[in-house]
Amino acid sequence: MTRTALVTGGSRGIGAAISKALKAEGHNVAATYAGNDEAAAAFTAETGIKTYKWNVADYDESAAGIAQVEAEVGPIDIVVANAGITRDAPFHKMTPEQWHQVIDTNLTGVFNSVHPVWPGMRERKFGRVIVISSINGQKGQFAQVNYAATKAGDLGIVKSLAQEGARAGITANAICPGYIATEMVMAVPEKVRESIIGQIPAGRLGEPEEIARCVTFLASEDSQFINGSTISANGAQFFV
Ligand code: CAA
Numbered sequence: 001m002t003r004t005a006l007v008t009g010g011s012r013g014i015g016a017a018i019s020k021a022l023k024a025e026g027h028n029v030a031a032t033y034a035g036n037d038e039a040a041a042a043f044t045a046e047t048g049i050k051t052y053k054w055n056v057a058d059y060d061e062s063a064a065g066i067a068q069v070e071a072e073v074g075p076i077d078i079v080v081a082n083a084g085i086t087r088d089a090p091f092h093k094m095t096p097e098q099w100h101q102v103i104d105t106n107l108t109g110v111f112n113s114v115h116p117v118w119p120g121m122r123e124r125k126f127g128r129v130i131v132i133s134s135i136n137g138q139k140g141q142f143a144q145v146n147y148a149a150t151k152a153g154d155l156g157i158v159k160s161l162a163q164e165g166a167r168a169g170i171t172a173n174a175i176c177p178g179y180i181a182t183e184m185v186m187a188v189p190e191k192v193r194e195s196i197i198g199q200i201p202a203g204r205l206g207e208p209e210e211i212a213r214c215v216t217f218l219a220s221e222d223s224q225f226i227n228g229s230t231i232s233a234n235g236a237q238f239f240v
Pocket residue numbers: 086088089090093133134135136141142143144147177178179180184185188189192
């Protein structure tokens with residue numbers, strides 16, 4: 001069945017792979033982006049997927065953007081809260097600004113992306129909320145007190161939403177990617193990245209498409225009983 005899907009941060013990295021995979025499943029997809037107009041235009045030209053620019057950290061912008069997507073593309077049945085940033089620093093050097101930027105985007109951004117679509121999902125008795133968390137929300141990470149806090153918070157969000165949405169046909173699940181070959185991971189100093197790859201039993205970084213595959217599985221009609229769970233996709237780097 002064709003549904004309308006919203007993917008935040010959906011024009012680059014893991015989000016771009018998710019947007020494409022949902023489109024390939026036959027869904028109508030809208031992708032948001034925060035600032036990179038050029039990348040978004042190139043993504044739309046390549047895929048035909050519409051892109052919308054707003055800051056997920058801002059509730060009013062998110063609500064207005066979602067209303068526009070619903071008017072232009074359709075009522076949102078699948079929301080993938082994927083947009084995220086890093087501001088890595090050892091804790092003794094982490095500034096309040098770095099803390100708040102990451103909390104606002106990665107954690108409050110999930111609230112802002114799901115809250116406006118939730119009433120419609122409840123009314124239509126169908127919804128798929130999929131939050132892209134991280135291995136670092138499960139195990140913590142040196143220099144990521146801010147990021148790990150948000151990604152652990154994602155798991156609390158989906159477990160709570162799952163209980164609230166279950167009777168209304170809504171599922172909420174998280175995916176915890178390990179280290180995936182994206183710009184975010186490539187921004188880690190090379191020496192550190194090499195040492196991280198050394199800790200992955202698969203011996204390689206993951207591919208964005210391997211995360212997108214988890215999303216299409218959770219988004220499908222017959223995943224109704226999978227609710228409040230976490231899929232780890234990390235090449236055996238960490239087990240919960
Ligand atoms: N474990 C233990 N020690 C570490 C470490 C680690 N993972 N990474 C760095 N260190 C140590 C360094 O060896 C160095 O020690 P010495 O002072 O004894 O030499 C010290 O920490 C670094 O201190 P600096 O003052 O030089 O640190 P800095 O202010 O320059 O910051 C950094 C450097 C930001 C920590 C940088 O090393 C870095 O980016 N590390 C990677 C952090 C990381 O893994 N982020 C994940 C990004 S990918 C992602 O987030 C996606 C996802 O979901 C998986």
